[in-house]
Amino acid sequence: MSSFEGHIVVERQRAMWNWWASLAARPWAPSLALLALCLAVYLPGVVRLPAVDRTEIIYAETTRGMVERGDWTDPRYGSVVHQYRPIGTFWAQGAARWLAGEAFARDITVYRIPSLLAVTLAVLALFWLGRGLVGAETALIAAALFAVSPLTVLVSQLAIAEGLSLLPATVAMVALARIYTKPDEPLSLALLFWIALGFGILINALLVPILIVATLIALYVMDRDLTWLKRLRPFMGLPIALAIGAWWLIIRSHQDGTPFAGMDWRAFLGALGGAQDMKLRAFPGTFVLAVVLGFLPGTVLIGTAFKRFWDSREQALSRFLLAWVLGYIAYLELLSSKPGTYMVQTMFPALALGVAIVVTNESGLGKRPPWSFFTIWPTYFAALPLVVFAGVYLFTGEVPGLIPAVLIAIIAVLFIWSGRLGWEGQLRRWAAIGVAALALFAVTLLGIVLPSIDRIWPAREIAKAIAKCPAQNAALIGFREPSGRFVLGIPFEQQMPEALAQAVEEKIPTLSIIEDRWRKRTNWTLQSKSQPPLPPPTGCVTAYNVMRGCPLHFRIYSPNPAQPCAVPAAFVCPENTPQTGPEKSGDCD
Template sequence: MHISAPSSPDRSLGALPEALQRRPRLALVLLCLLLWLPGFFTLPATDRDESRFAQATKQMLDSGDYVRIRVGEEERNKKPAGIHWAQAASVHVLEAARLGGRDDIWAYRVPSLLGGILAVLATFHWGRSLVGRRAAFLGAAMLASCMVLMAEAHIAKTDAALLATVAAAMGLFAQAYLRPGQFTARQAAGFWLVLGASMLLKGPVGPMVPLLAGITLAIADKGAPWLRALRPGWGLPLMVAAAAPWFVAIGIATEGRFFEQAVGGDMLSKIGSGEEKHGAPPGFYLLTFGIAAFPGAWIVLCALPTAWRERLNPPTRFLLAWVVPSWLVFEAVQTKLPHYTLPLYPALMLLGAAWAMDPLRRLPPRWWRRVAFAALALVALGIALASEAAFGMLMRRWLEAGLLVLPLAALLVWLVWRSARQGGWGRAGLLGALLAVPLYAAVMEGVAPRLAPLWVAPRLAATLEAQAPGLPARDFGITGHSEPSVLFALGGEVSLLRTGRDAARFLGGGPARVVAVGDRAERDFREEAAALALPYQEIGQVTGFNYTRGRWVTLLLFRRAA
């Protein structure tokens, strides 16, 4: 695999109009928007992370306190404030332009959308020096279509924005590695400032990737001539200075609790145990790569044997150093979620695209190609079956989702397979990215928003508004479904109650209060209300599926009777 610009144009990207090939950045931005905008405005706030992040930002906006991070009455000392500042800025701009407001979940998703776009553009911009212009374009398009990035672009949290900082930092690092003599002080400053921004987004995760890559390259090359070009003497203080003011402020504001809980309670618990039941054995990311990186994963899998054989080639060496050590760390950490390895995807997509665009490519063994393509076909079929199963089980209507999604999944697999059989591997990769557009649109816009039982909090808010219009959030309590989306939908002053007895006592604490009681707590609520001689009346109910716990729940709404 020759990781350089091919000497003669490879027309396997003919799936894209030549006019857009002449404007690659515009084409990539349009592709990102087509892939990610379906569902962006229509999906309600999801549990749990998105609603936690958005609610914390909403409380920052309401309180004017942009240092401390709180969800409801509790401190959230897990992640730095960078993403909250980005979300707050997004909401301020949209409110000033009268395009959206702080009650719209999509307003908090804008930084994720922009972060994903910047990551794709950074992959193309700096990937050109590693794999050539056409392969960099293909790699960026494959990154844009990765299922995990599509999902993260729809979620108001840190990971898409973090990806943008890592892609930019590693792109600059690549320039220092390949041409240390031409690496300028301005580029070095950009490298360290971007890492400072990544620290404000997710602490040490962003700097970890270039650090491990640098150690790996120094050992493999038996030297690090690129280190002087990065100017760490003043670069490291610059990185610290970019992030330090908030860390000092939050340390003072929380009397040190932030560091105790962020390091001891969050980071170390993820390393040593499966936090929130997200534990998995080593190999999890390898086994799920075909899903997370769909539809381009199969091309990456085909490319990896050649990439390893050509690991002495400097660009290949750099891309492998970007991936391998950090991947091993993520596999070793006990807590595992599909998006944790997302910062490594730009390098993987560039390796796959470089192989696909190389006219002298070496094909892997036939059995390996079959395994890789089987992963593509199985994931496409799985998307269709999962959509059908969700629609059938939740809405009690079968075939409706399958008739929408299955033909699109089958079309993607067939066209990609046909292009690959004809030797157009680059065209196959780009077709996968383009055909993911209608497939993702069908799922994210046509199926997911219509799964009403999943969206308990918005339906609860609508029922409450109909039965008790204008009720202040402080006069509402809930037990049996204490998910963060309830706070985002109804307000941070909602009382999250532990038991049905607590719900009865809360209802008796004021004349205009309302409680929502889960069906599992109903008996205790009624017993305590009887013991308190509390008159009450049922004013509505909401039934839905709590997907974070995997069970159905019915919430009964009670108001104190006159």
């Protein structure tokens, strides 16, 4: 093919897929398109995914209790004070719960709404503010890639602080990038930076400040200049940020007398770094791996983007994007004890901008981008979604139904198609098909497949089994995950055999749900109180504790065996169910 013919083909391809530019050029169309994309991708999982143990439910149950008590300055999970979880997240979830009303107090969807809104606004903010950095078309592609990245979708689905903090992190960092790269940016942009910083502290402690400081350190290493920081108007902006974020410390003082009183040094550092803690140090490379797997489809062009920006690091924008990613990933790998799945999303706007720049600058037929994953044969791209879905079904022992099977096949085809487009160098088309592939992947996995697998949601299964039992005192023994408290309304003090024995002794009618591992101990406890052993069960529930990785077998005992509560046919115990027997080994509660 001659260079002239190649140029004609490229121009035809651009004309065929110039709707990225056409859409970006219209006043409201790109914002509405991104809003529709976010709602279509996020809503199915937000609405259909059951409450996910454990962090999400701890947030939701804490908020529910705070609103129920009417004390908005004292978020507690039972008797536990959340010293390391800033108040802003509880306030946002509490507002959603208050607006929804008491009837929805135990509906996890209500507590996820702030995360859904914050992540959606973060996607829109990347487009709105990114236009001033890279142009409307590139910013639109970046926002779409950011929106459908698996780990972005994840935090939009869960009632945790990381979803909410993604908005102030994105606003603060893109505003900072514009101030760094363009000396003539208006004062309003500096004010926006400080406001976002303040809300970031209110929502998730020092996560956003740490992101900013890590980026500034990396920038200083590259250009040895911090004089541009005066364009932030710190003497005017810092008090604004502190006025917003200081509520976190005010609440801590209200609860503790002295903020963070009683915390050791490691716990204190963990509290400053955000709301998540992994207890154990992650192995080296955890956060890099989270970026690689969690930033699809943009992952395939990360290498290309880094190579381009490293070669052009004399340009201000290239330096800033490199510093944003390298500075923060260094902090995470060296110091953070947080889960990679929740912490790397704040780098995704930078990665999305970098990949989008490659897409708009280097799209051309027959020219595969160097340093990309497009050197892999396109058919192999289908392995990514197929491995995920196969793993889910093999783990649970389920067989996909017709609709999920068809959707999984379509997703595999879209992955292959996007790989083929990248192989051919048609990057604008790759971006469009890649966004569609990841969007359908998220909807299918989180909105259809996982919610339909009953056995991985123990609390939901128990709730279905006892739905027709009369409202009464209940005991749940052998399953102490937070979902037992939030979904079923059974407090921890009702989750031990001693509590059941006490209730029986005081002649309080108690519906008992007991896991097989705890049945013998429960009988011993009842007999120690001179009470009869457990009667024959009226229902049985088989489930799986994903948090601990072990099967669960519950039996339901009515307080009055002569008039057992009715359970659906699916939960009727098999005939000749043994009432005694050896305890199963392992601790799965």
